[in-house]
Amino acid sequence: MPPKKEKTEADLLKEKNQQLQTLMKERFFTNPAFDLYGGKAGLHDLGPVMAPLFHNVIQEWRRHFVFHDNLQEIDATVITPSRVLEVSGHVEKFNDMKIKEKTTGELYRADKLIEELCDKALNPKQPLDPQLKEKYTIMKNEADSMSADQMKATIEELVKVTGDKRQFEDPAPFNLMFSTQIGPTGDDPAYLRPEIAQGMFMNFKACYEELNHRMPFGIAQFGKAFRNEIAPKGGLFRLREFQLAEFEYFYDPQQTTHSNLSLVKDVVVLMLTREMQEKGIEVPLEMTIEQAHTTNNPETGKPYVENQILAYYLGRTQLFLEKVGLRKEKIRFRQHLRKQMAHYARDCWDGEALSLTGWQEIVGIADRSAYDLEAHSRGTNTQLVAKRDLPEPIQKTVLVPVSKVIGQTFKQKAKPVQSYLNSLDEAGVLALKQQIETNQKATITISEGEQIELSPAMLEFKVETVREEDYIPFVVEPSYGISRILFSIIDQNFWTRPSDQNRRVISFPATLAPKQVLIQPLSVKSQKQLEICHSIEASLKHFSRLIDTGGASVGKKYARADEIGMPFGITVDGTSETDNTATLRERDSSQQVRLPITEIPKVLKKLVKGSANWETIVSQYGLVPTAEAKE
Incomplete structure (x- = not known):
């Protein structure tokens, strides 16, 4: 019998990703929308795990940005008159390139097809020449900045190199906006907003006046955006209806400093500059925000991030992503190539998260200059300006x-x-x-x-x-793809217990967990234990909780709780009936302590708020030996 082939790292990642996808399906994290009718690509419903996770992440986003930086929060409409998006440039320029396979008629997004073929070219059966590796890496990096002719030539070359049997028509532009109309006559065209920024630009003047002409200031909102994606794939990373959280930070272009930069100057970020990408370099630079703003890029002779406001929000974004559970070493900021930047941008950095399938964009931080306010000033004959002495x-x-x-x-x-x-x-x-x-x-x-x-x-x-x-303010726009952030949190916090690869765990931070605490009796036949469970549940109204009085074993209930990331579990047992104590379990370590029931709300509050860690609680109450904790 031939020796068993060793699994590669790619094999292990693929297996782990499959485990995660299975878990998300089994526990209804998401579901294809209209599944009873066969579903629609790019449309997903959030289930009872993801929906509360979404709201918890949004609340953390509001605390971290809106409250911390005292931003003006609004809620603009989804339906947008055509004229607004004509002036903003979306009607003309909000396009992706589509390409059709001749035999099957299947449509692809051309840049994603190039990335797919580049991945195939980068992973041949025989070792790849370093020059070819650099060439295909650069092709992949530049895929979404190519012209139609460049895409055509690149696809033809890659099809030959990889031996792909598909035949493709020429790439063609496709506008991604969903069109609609306002009113019954059909002569007032509109679109579902493809981004949420324009509503904030529409309300710039009103917010500026509300603030008694104070500058700089920011306008924030979160809500749905809609893009008629050509071939949505990748679950929550490519949706036709999705959630964004954004703000527009308006500032005087003569004053690009930020008063709170010192708060983030020591934050360490990983950065991949455009010059590095153009050379096929994939290992990012590690530097502090202060270094990013003050150190010159040897390729350009200018700071890596010239705008101090942009640098500040790179740092704040890094801290936010870590706070919601992403790993520091699995976050990087990739600078857009010149040809890749949106028509309004002076500079742009994508915040990317490393998932089981590779690096994925989850945040975009752009310096939009004064493009939008200038355009809407011209389009409406209205002065969208601020004043300086x-x-x-x-x-x-x-x-x-x-x-x-x-x-x-x-x-x-x-x-x-x-x-x-x-x-x-x-x-x-x-x-x-x-x-x-x-x-x-x-x-x-x-x-x-x-x-x-x-x-x-x-x-x-x-x-x-x-x-x-008068002057027209410039604007820095951080835009957060909430659906993508949700999936990245799950992806980076998913693991299996070493003692049993079928024991699946998601280590949500306690503040974000859809359910924070499980309450269960050791014996469902004990009326006294059931009464104590309900009494504990009544004392925990400020926590998201689940009381489980089903007939499954305690271990089985804890395993199910681990799968949806519940950080704590309370078990009421025979001892509880006599001394009014219960055990408190911590998810990641499987360790348990026994404490008075009356102290449970206070201890949980400390753990969830972060004023105490699990080690502190263990030192206070001592561990209870359990078979599970020995894993």
Whole structure:
């Protein structure tokens, strides 16, 4: 009999991933939406494990960012008028490249197909030449920044190299937005929002005024976004309906410092620069946030992260991801290649988590410059600006529209005329003044290209002493893919007990666990034990809990609790009936202590809040010997 083949690391990861997928299906973490009708790719329902986990992560996100940085929280609508997304550039540019296989008609996202073929080319049966390895690694890194022609040529090359038998048509752009309409006539087109940022830009002016013109400031929200993905695969990593949490941090481009940078200066992050990716380098740099902001990249002669505000949120994001249970060594920040960046971005770093299937993007942190506010200012003839003090007062010509004359003359068109006039900067005011003085009239163009003629009676020009100037704020946008973060938490915290590979465990942090404590009697036939269990349950109203009075063994109940990440378990036994104590079990170690029932709420509060760790509780109460703890 030939010797048994040793399993490779890839084999072990694949097996572990299969175990996790099986567990998530068996315990209803998620389910394909409309499964009774065959389901729909890219649509998933969250079950009784994932739904509370989602809300717990969102609450942690709110505490970590919204409360800590005093952000303005809003909730904007999902349905977005077409005009808004035309102005923002989404109607024209929010595309992925699709490609069809000629024989089967199956559609692929072209960049994902290239990544798939590159992985195949990088893992041949024979050792790969280092130059070819570097070439295919660079191809994979640049897949989503290629033009249609580059994608076509790359796919043709990779198909030959890998011996793939599929034949493909040419790549073509596909807009990812779901279209709809507002009202019954069909002549008011709209889209389901493909991101949640535009609602925050729409409300910039209102929030700025609510804050009495204080800068800098942030607007935050979380909610659903919708993208009609070409070929959604990978479970929660590629959905058509998904949850995002974002904020837009508005700042003066002349002031790129952040007052709280010192709070994160020593946070250590792993960083993969664009220059490293262009060379096929895969091992990231390890540095503190202070080093990232102050140390020059030898390739560019500039700091790795030039914008201090961007650097601050890289650090805060690292801390947030660690807080919700991701491993420090399994988080990295990858800088976008120049060709890869969105049309609005000056710089962008993706926060990525290492899963059982490789590195996956879960966060994007972009410097969007002033792109959006400038675009919407032009699109609406509205000044979306902030004010800063001038070093010295200056004389400035200002325009005061004569509202009464404009209203009487233009009736329902008076508002867009006023909006246009109010949006003019000083150069526009002077140009309009010259027209009026030269021609005794002036022509302006309002919405939809309509031209309007103005008379001198409608306009008044004044010279004023000005101590402030207008500017359009820049914005840093951290965007968190909550569905992806949820899966990464589960993926990185899944393990099996060394003594029994079928004993599956998910080590959720106690604050996030969907259920925090199991309560069970040793004997379901003991009425006294059942009464004590219900009494304990009543004392733990501030914890998410599960009381299990079923007939399974205690060990079986603990094993089921471990599978959904329940960090603590309370067992009421015969001793409890006489001395009013119970055992408290910790999930990861399987250790137990015995303590008075009246002290359980206080001890659990300390453990969940982090004011005490398990070792402290053990030193206080002592361990109870158990067969399980000997594993």
